Amino acid sequence: MFAGIGLAIVGFIVVIVVCAVILALLAAILPSYEGRTRAEQRERAAAKAAAAGGDAPAGEPTPEPTPATDGEGDPA
Secondary structure, eight states: OHHHHHHHHHHHHHHHHHHHHHHHHHHHHSOOHHHHHHHHHHHHHHHHHHHTTOOOOTTOOOOOOOOOOSSOSOOO
16 A cells, blocks of 8 residues: 555656656747847837937847838849
């Protein structure tokens, strides 16, 4: 009887450890949501400043406009 309880406890601990390892690996692989949001805000601010005729903040690359590729442009 004690062997069954011990096995259940060990199994529970193993499951928790495996989940913690998986979450740690995912956190290391995937970029943080907060970091992506800040980067998007910087890009929007730089684009807004460029559209208003101002300079982009120092150290920030200015986004270049991309040409429309909807297939209706002049092929020549």
